[in-house]
Amino acid sequence: MKYVLSFLFASLAIGCTSSQKEAPTKTQDTKQPNIVLIFIDDEGYGDVGCYGATGFQTPNIDKLASEGMRFTNYYAAQPVCSVSRAGLLTGCYPNRISITGAFFPWDTTGLNQSEYTIAEMFKDLGYATACFGKWHLGYQKEFLPLQHGFDEFTGIPYSNDMWPRDKVTGELLTDTSDIRFNFPELPIIAGNDKIDSVVSMKDQDKLTTMITEKAVNFINRQTDNPFFMYVPHIMGHIPLGVSDKFRGKSEQGAYGDVMMEIDWSVGEITKSLEEKGLTENTIVIFTSDNGPWLNFGNHAGSAGGLREGKMTTWDGGQRVPFIIKWPGKTPEGTVNNQLACAIDLLPTCAAITDGKLSENKIDGVDISDLWKGNLKSSPRETVLYYKSDGLNAVRKGNWKLVLPHSYRSYSPEPGKDGKPGKRVAVVIETAELYDMSRDPGERFNVIESNPEIVADIMIEVEKARKELGDWNLKIFQGEGTRPVGQLKNN
Numbered sequence: 001m002k003y004v005l006s007f008l009f010a011s012l013a014i015g016c017t018s019s020q021k022e023a024p025t026k027t028q029d030t031k032q033p034n035i036v037l038i039f040i041d042d043e044g045y046g047d048v049g050c051y052g053a054t055g056f057q058t059p060n061i062d063k064l065a066s067e068g069m070r071f072t073n074y075y076a077a078q079p080v081c082s083v084s085r086a087g088l089l090t091g092c093y094p095n096r097i098s099i100t101g102a103f104f105p106w107d108t109t110g111l112n113q114s115e116y117t118i119a120e121m122f123k124d125l126g127y128a129t130a131c132f133g134k135w136h137l138g139y140q141k142e143f144l145p146l147q148h149g150f151d152e153f154t155g156i157p158y159s160n161d162m163w164p165r166d167k168v169t170g171e172l173l174t175d176t177s178d179i180r181f182n183f184p185e186l187p188i189i190a191g192n193d194k195i196d197s198v199v200s201m202k203d204q205d206k207l208t209t210m211i212t213e214k215a216v217n218f219i220n221r222q223t224d225n226p227f228f229m230y231v232p233h234i235m236g237h238i239p240l241g242v243s244d245k246f247r248g249k250s251e252q253g254a255y256g257d258v259m260m261e262i263d264w265s266v267g268e269i270t271k272s273l274e275e276k277g278l279t280e281n282t283i284v285i286f287t288s289d290n291g292p293w294l295n296f297g298n299h300a301g302s303a304g305g306l307r308e309g310k311m312t313t314w315d316g317g318q319r320v321p322f323i324i325k326w327p328g329k330t331p332e333g334t335v336n337n338q339l340a341c342a343i344d345l346l347p348t349c350a351a352i353t354d355g356k357l358s359e360n361k362i363d364g365v366d367i368s369d370l371w372k373g374n375l376k377s378s379p380r381e382t383v384l385y386y387k388s389d390g391l392n393a394v395r396k397g398n399w400k401l402v403l404p405h406s407y408r409s410y411s412p413e414p415g416k417d418g419k420p421g422k423r424v425a426v427v428i429e430t431a432e433l434y435d436m437s438r439d440p441g442e443r444f445n446v447i448e449s450n451p452e453i454v455a456d457i458m459i460e461v462e463k464a465r466k467e468l469g470d471w472n473l474k475i476f477q478g479e480g481t482r483p484v485g486q487l488k489n490n
Contacts, residue, residue, distance in 0.1 A: 032226040034282040039232040044292035046304025055252025060267035068325030069334040079317035084289040089117045091346035091364035100388040110138015116358035118346040119149030122228040132214040133232035204241030212265040216272045288320040295421040297414035307442040313385035313392035331373040339380045390472035398437040401457040404476040
């Protein structure tokens, strides 16, 4: 991994990780705020200190929360990598734009260029734009970040487990005749071009540092224009890679080490903003793409007491941490309990910067009143829980109506040390209702005693089905069959 090694030495030379504090530099005479969006992979609701994490510390992320606002009812667009990212960048429920799962290296499709992304919105305002980390919205050139509004990109085109590896151990396979998933080498891309490959776990260990140093370097170069920087971290997706500076540092183990390094990364980014005199004019957002991949056991995160995890539409799969620091606007140390979703970021950022929105219909709403501390405002009334094209649940206010659907549960004993455990096929045959204010773990079905609540939410269900469709409805009415593999145990 020659590129990464040379990059690390170059970064050290320019002092990206220097502990010596410099005097703030006067830059950016502009009223338009900078936006830094930090997006973690597979980090659960319980994987940040201020959300109850145990076994490791996240002081830099916790500081963001103490200086800004922490949401308790914020949801990813869907509980899987690609669809979650598609929703974040376009402001749409992903199935509206025909993205229904995770892209693989052999897929020939990706994010359509007709979609107007948050990066394109900022670029049209004159912002410098950059993406450092995991893209996962199409591998071919026409789908990569530079074709969707980003001026710069360095990272990987899809998940870090999509490489020639053993299905059980996760180790790189040297006998290419035994490549279980026919994955090619995992490329590192700069702009539109492959510059290197991730070919070993030692290379995986360097990825968080690489992303962080690219982010800091970008900030150091922004002296004239406002900027939007999207940092979709590669970790903590399995296989877990962590540098020597954090390996073995947490009580929790490998996953805790990874979370501590991500916290370090957040600290390096916020420190660079301070050193360049940009803190007061920069909005910093921290969140995750979906909940934890629980069947990887001690290499997985925590849903923080919520039910199930990634790839399910129980709250453990979609409710994730969300922290925003907006100096002078967001009240410090605020906890916000209102509903919000990843698809709201684009229209909210457009509202606060006077950016334009897509001519295509989007599903996100402007939640800038919430960011400014109006805790009585409730711009989002409902959250739709889609998995692929199936509408699995709808939340309205404090009530969540779970619709008939099938999923794979994490209830059996999980795997260990990077090896996955089995999952069990479950079919929800009849609707269930949960009071999320009293039962966030979705343990007690109260549908029998609340028919009026069910009737009210069913109005929203029918609206969603009419506009976005619902494959589950056809399945459970006997008009179709469940997709092959949906109930497979693995």
